[in-house]
Amino acid sequence: MKLDPRVKMALAVCLTIIVFLPLSVYGIAIYTAISIIFSLLLQGLSGTLRSLRSLGLFLVLIILMSPLMERSGQVLINLGAFHLLYRDGLVLALATAFRFVSISMAFSSLLGSSTQIEILMSLYALGLGRRSCLVISLTLSFIPFIGESFKRINESQKLRLGEDGHFSRWLFASLVSALVMTLRSTAPRAMALESRGCMLTGKLTGLVKLQSPLRAVLQTLALAAGFAVSYIGVRLI
Amino acid sequence: MTRSSKAIRASLISSLTALAAVFTLLVKIPTGKGYLNLCDVVIFFAAFTFNPLIAASCAGLGTALADVIGGYPQWALVSFAVHGLEGLLAGLLARFSKPLALAVGVAIVPLGYLALGGLLTGYAVALMEAPLNLLQSLVGAVLGVMVSRSVKASYPPVYDLLI
Numbered sequence: 001m002k003l004d005p006r007v008k009m010a011l012a013v014c015l016t017i018i019v020f021l022p023l024s025v026y027g028i029a030i031y032t033a034i035s036i037i038f039s040l041l042l043q044g045l046s047g048t049l050r051s052l053r054s055l056g057l058f059l060v061l062i063i064l065m066s067p068l069m070e071r072s073g074q075v076l077i078n079l080g081a082f083h084l085l086y087r088d089g090l091v092l093a094l095a096t097a098f099r100f101v102s103i104s105m106a107f108s109s110l111l112g113s114s115t116q117i118e119i120l121m122s123l124y125a126l127g128l129g130r131r132s133c134l135v136i137s138l139t140l141s142f143i144p145f146i147g148e149s150f151k152r153i154n155e156s157q158k159l160r161l162g163e164d165g166h167f168s169r170w171l172f173a174s175l176v177s178a179l180v181m182t183l184r185s186t187a188p189r190a191m192a193l194e195s196r197g198c199m200l201t202g203k204l205t206g207l208v209k210l211q212s213p214l215r216a217v218l219q220t221l222a223l224a225a226g227f228a229v230s231y232i233g234v235r236l237i
Numbered sequence: 238m239t240r241s242s243k244a245i246r247a248s249l250i251s252s253l254t255a256l257a258a259v260f261t262l263l264v265k266i267p268t269g270k271g272y273l274n275l276c277d278v279v280i281f282f283a284a285f286t287f288n289p290l291i292a293a294s295c296a297g298l299g300t301a302l303a304d305v306i307g308g309y310p311q312w313a314l315v316s317f318a319v320h321g322l323e324g325l326l327a328g329l330l331a332r333f334s335k336p337l338a339l340a341v342g343v344a345i346v347p348l349g350y351l352a353l354g355g356l357l358t359g360y361a362v363a364l365m366e367a368p369l370n371l372l373q374s375l376v377g378a379v380l381g382v383m384v385s386r387s388v389k390a391s392y393p394p395v396y397d398l399l400i
Contacts (some may be wrong), residue, residue, distance in 0.1 A: 050308075054309065058362070061362045062358055062361075065359070065361035065362050065365060066359040066361050066362070068361055069360060069361045092359070093359070100311070100358055103311050103357065104311040107310035107311050107313070108311075110310075111305060111310050131243075131247060134247060135247055135250050135251045135254070135294070135298070136298065136302075138248070138251035139251045139254040139255045139298065139299075139302060140302070142252060142255035143255045143258050143259060143302070145255075146252075146256055146259045147262070150263060171264075171266075172380070172383065172384070172387075175264075175278055175384050176387045176391065178256065178259075179256065179282060179384060179388050180388055180391060180392045182252045182253065182255075182256050183249075183388070183394075183398065184394075186245065186249045186252050187397075189248040189252065190249075191244070193244045193247060193248060194244045198244070198247070
């Protein structure tokens with residue numbers, strides 16, 4: 001399914017807000033299913049499975065720990081004289097787990113099915129300033145370079161301090177070197193930005209454009225109407 | 238602000254943000270319960286060297302982008318809010334008292350993740366993670382102060398970047 005990135009952002013926000021509204025555990029489960037369906041449509045089966053796999057550890061922790069916070073209602077499991085699991089504890093654990101999956105899938109499908117430029121242009125279209133978008137864009141282009149440089153610095157410091165060099169010594173030396181390297185490159189980068197006219201005010205030309213805002217508005221309205229109707233339906237059930 | 242200082246500010250924020258993301262993603266110190274990352278080193282360095290807005294921008298944005306790149310986009314907003322507030326408060330308070338800035342900055346991380354992370358994973362899991370967050374923040378703050386002094390000594394032109 002092809003959705004405008006601005007609509008995907010609205011979808012992620014809607015799915016995040018709706019699971020915090022007063023709903024039964026069945027209601028939250030329905031919205032979790034909806035978020036998984038959206039993820040399947042937007043980023044396919046492999047992307048959805050990859051996103052679900054990354055949630056595994058947290059889901060185990062939520063299922064194991066959350067029931068301990070709510071110790072009221074009917075006792076479901078006894079361990080000798082100790083009441084291990086209460087009905088309300090189970091409901092809390094399931095609601096928390098479904099909510100976590102729903103929010104995670106909403107954001108994963110947004111990011112997994114959009115390119116970096118689409119997300120930045122959507123943020124710009126939704127009101128984020130041009131300079132903030134420039135900073136995010138520059139940051140994303142610096143991360144691989146700084147990451148690679150940091151790895152090289154780390155290896156050099158390990159070699160310099162030898163095998164018996166203490167972990168904290170080479171870590172500290174690497175952190176200082178990485179910071180100095182980053183600060184040294186700030187002024188040349190600023191000059192490069194200026195020479196490209198990045199800080200000039202006035203109308204800019206662009207190579208990439210999003211689709212017509214009318215289509216995005218219509219899709220968002222349809223989505224909002226769908227969520228409103230579904231919320232009333234889920235509440236009535 | 239002149240045009241030149243705007244360019245330097247954009248370049249500085251994006252460089253420090255990228256470094257915060259790299260320290261979050263690449264530097265992992267193993268502990269008994271998991272890993273500590275060192276994003277707080279850059280946050281405290283920015284707070285003690287530059288101004289609160291630069292510290293807040295690189296802290297919030299750097300950790301949020303690290304979450305997105307690392308495959309945990311659901312945490313991006315929480316990280317943005319918690320670490321952004323950490324950078325902002327540490328930067329503001331550092332003008333008056335550095336020990337107070339350190340204490341508040343260190344306390345914000347576990348408390349923020351407890352309050353906001355609790356909404357995501359439930360308060361039982363958030364409570365369980367609080368000691369690790371506190372340790373990470375504490376290690377980051379101590380290293381941040383040491384690194385800050387060392388960088389200022391070894392690279393004096395850092396003062397020219399002050400805006």
